Amino acid sequence: GESVGLHLPTLSVQEGDNSIINCAYSNSASDYFIWYKQESGKGPQFIIDIRSNMDKRQGQRVTVLLNKTVKHLSLQIAATQPGDSAVYFCAENREGGSYIPTFGRGTSLIVHP
Amino acid sequence: DADVTQTPRNRITKTGKRIMLECSQTKGHDRMYWYRQDPGLGLQLIYYSFDVKDINKGEISDGYSVSRQAQAKFSLSLESAIPNQTALYFCATSDLLSETQYFGPGTRLLVL
Numbered sequence: 001g002e003s004v005g006l007h008l009p010t011l012s013v014q015e016g017d018n019s020i021i022n023c024a025y026s027n028s029a030s031d032y033f034i035w036y037k038q039e040s041g042k043g044p045q046f047i048i049d050i051r052s053n054m055d056k057r058q059g060q061r062v063t064v065l066l067n068k069t070v071k072h073l074s075l076q077i078a079a080t081q082p083g084d085s086a087v088y089f090c091a092e093n094r095e096g097g098s099y100i101p102t103f104g105r106g107t108s109l110i111v112h113p
Numbered sequence: 114d115a116d117v118t119q120t121p122r123n124r125i126t127k128t129g130k131r132i133m134l135e136c137s138q139t140k141g142h143d144r145m146y147w148y149r150q151d152p153g154l155g156l157q158l159i160y161y162s163f164d165v166k167d168i169n170k171g172e173i174s175d176g177y178s179v180s181r182q183a184q185a186k187f188s189l190s191l192e193s194a195i196p197n198q199t200a201l202y203f204c205a206t207s208d209l210l211s212e213t214q215y216f217g218p219g220t221r222l223l224v225l
Contacts, residue, residue: 009153032212034212034213036216041218041219042218042219043117043203043205043216043217043218043219044156044203044214044216045216046213046214046215049212049213089155089156093212100146100158100161100171101212101214103155103156104155105153105154105155106153106154106155
C-alpha cells in the first residue's frame with residue numbers, strides 16, 4: 001500500500017552538530033513533499049518543501065534532499081540548536097491529487113546542550 | 114500562529130456528551146481541514162472542506178461531523194463522545210493553489 005514512513009523515531013544530537021532526519025515514501029506518483037516541525041504544545045509548522053523535479057532545496061540552516069530513485073527524503077539541519085528540538089513530519093502529495101497530504105509518523109529530535 | 118485559532122484549547126467531557134470544537138482563520142484561505150493526532154502517531158485526516166459549500170470525509174470520519182459556517186470558520190462536532198476519541202485535534206488551512214497547510218495550536222480533548 002501507499003505509505004510515508006520514517007526510519008528513526010527518535011534522534012538525539014549535541015548542540016552544534018548537524019542533524020539528518022530521514023523519510024521513506026512508497027508512492028512513486030508523489031510529486032511534492034513538505035517538512036513540518038511540531039514543537040511541544042503547538043501545531044505543525046511548515047519548514048521547507050520540494051517538488052519532484054528537484055533533488056535539493058536549501059533554506060535557512062535547513063536543506064531537503066530528494067532521491068526519487070529510492071523514494072527517500074531527508075531533512076538536514078545545520079548547527080542544530082536546542083530550539084530545534086521538536087517532532088519533524090514529512091508529508092507527500094500525489095501528482096494530480098487533491099492537495100491532501102499524507103503525513104508520516106514523525107521523528108522526535110532531541111538536542112542536548 | 115494566530116492566523117488560525119482554535120477553541121477551546123483544552124476540554125474534558127464525559128462519554129455520550131456532544132461537543133463542538135471551533136476553528137477560525139484570518140488567512141483568507143478557501144481550504145480547511147480537521148486532523149486528529151494520537152500520541153506517537155502522525156496526523157489523521159477527519160474531514161476537509163475546499164470551500165463553503167464543500168464537505169468531504171477524511172480517513173477517520175466515523176463519529177464526527179463538521180460544519181463550514183463561513184470561509185473563515187470550520188467546526189468539528191463529536192455527536193456522542195467516547196473515550197477513544199481522546200486525542201489532540203488540529204485545524205489547518207491552505208490556499209487554493211498551494212499544498213502547504215497552516216495549523217492551529219490544537220485542542221486537547223479528554224473523554225472520560
